[in-house]
Amino acid sequence: MSLIITEQLTKTFNGTSAVDGLNLSIKEGICTALLGPNGAGKTTTLNMLTGLMNPTSGTITFDQRYRGDRRQFIGYLPQYPKFYGWMTGEEYVVYAGQLGGLSKIDATKKTEELLSLVGLDDSKKKRIAGYSGGMKQRLGIAQALVHSPKLIILDEPVSALDPIGRRDVLELMRKLKEKTSILFSTHVLHDAEEICDDIFIVKDGKVVIEGDLVELQRKYQKPTIYLETEESIEYWSHSIKNMDWLRHMQGTKNKLTITVNDIDVAREALLSNETLRKLKITNFEIAKTTLEDLFMEVTAG
Amino acid sequence: MNEILLELESIPWGLIAPLVIIQLILLVVALVDCFRHNNTNGPQWVWVLVIVFGGIIGPIVYFIFGRRND
């Protein structure tokens, strides 16, 4: 069952498409990642899903079971959350909860709970103007959760954080996953691999790769050979460019990473190559690619 | 000399005093605000001067243009 389905979702700014015919389907009960490099259109997409931006064309359909204003069912953390600096952290989350439909008492209770969950207990009575970036990020997560939405949308929740904050927030998201559906954007594959189930890789406003993370990992794992030589390997590498076992090749002066179709054929061909042997091989390793390589491949070109 | 003293006596000070008090309140509130959040538009000391030496409108000008909204 999908919570949100978009069809041909498009957003154009002065003639250039930031989001270009996006078809997404965000499933309930799991964590979905929107992965893409800077400028891929992630923020633009999320803004349309939350209703903050109007699509130029295309449709967004929210699950039929949840009727009415879809903002009721969504909690949102913007990429750069802006708070009322004159409020305290506690006041802000209570306010957000009340706007989300909670009574004052419920909002206060929920705020208490959430602020200790995100680790802001000690500073909840301080004015937000005095919060650090990391504290604001965590406060932003608390305000997104306060009205118990069906789906929380987090725009680059960990990008602005230091390694410890990053781990904390990812850990928190792992916990949240049990209770709510999560859609989050990131430009780091590693973050997505750590917690998400489904993944959409976007580039230039289009989905390039999508699907179940585990399946994708299996599908796109390609046998790879890492090659190191004492002498420069650059010139020689041109000689295998057109071999039919070769998929992709990338390297520096003395190192080469070769992704291949058939590992047996490739190994045979390489090890029997006289010219290569003369370059004095120091390392010959066979491994499997990760999604990272794939991500680099699709987003670099 | 006597005349001036008479004049001074005839001035209803009870009615004028509130003006002074109000201006003092404005001055103090503006100064407190200016010092408490040092988030003024432009250098803080300039605003302190404006508040203190700007007469009646000093504090008002500070409240309108001196505070950065947060």
Place this chain on the structure above:
Amino acid sequence: MNQWIILFNKEMKEAIRNFKWIWIPLVFILLGIIQPVTSYFLPDILKNFGGFPEGSMLEFPLPTGPQVLAETIGQFGQIGVLVIVLAFMGIVAGERNSGTNIMVLVKPVSYVAYIVSKWLHMSLLAISSFSIGFLLASYYTFQLIESVPISYVIKGAVVYSIWLLFVTTLVLFFSVLFKSNAGVAALTLGITIIISLMSSITPDLLRWSPGMIASHSHSIFQSGEAGEYFWLSISCTIVLIILMIILSIINFKNKETVTHTT
């Protein structure tokens, strides 16, 4: 309804913390006191420092009570309105520019409640400041100059409040339309000045206009009776206020909350 109260309370809390609820009323109080006091002392000052030859028979009569009240209204109409416009020019645009409206409007918040609660709060602050300032102005006028029937004073003040509501509505309207605070202030002040001027230059053409309200309240102070076509200009003003609020809401709804992503 609940949401209206929550949004209104937020406006209230904000304006208390940034001292708007202190300094704006104080400005009106100052204006309200200064006008009767200067009217009272003006003849003395002119006599002593006016440079007229000793023993000249010039008389400087005290103005009447209604005149002083009308002059006070004049001060409120200039400095008071200026202060209100400058204090609230960012009422909608401010949150848009800073982006603080995003996490509010992404909650199931009614756009009508968001806009109207802002208008209500701004209007309450304006009317309260005017009322307390005018209360003191009347007290000083009664003490120093002469009494005016209380019912005239109250009626005139209520009528003038409608003009102030017209001004706050203009601020709201332009703050929804434009990003620039300076632009909002300039447009609002420009329009109020033009309307007031035109109404005093060609009252016959502008019987209906909100700019007539001040002169109606003056004549109420004098005689308890408003001038001709009073109800025309009052109803036109109220219709304009309602229309501008509706247009503000529509404009606000039609605008994208987020227009750029960086």
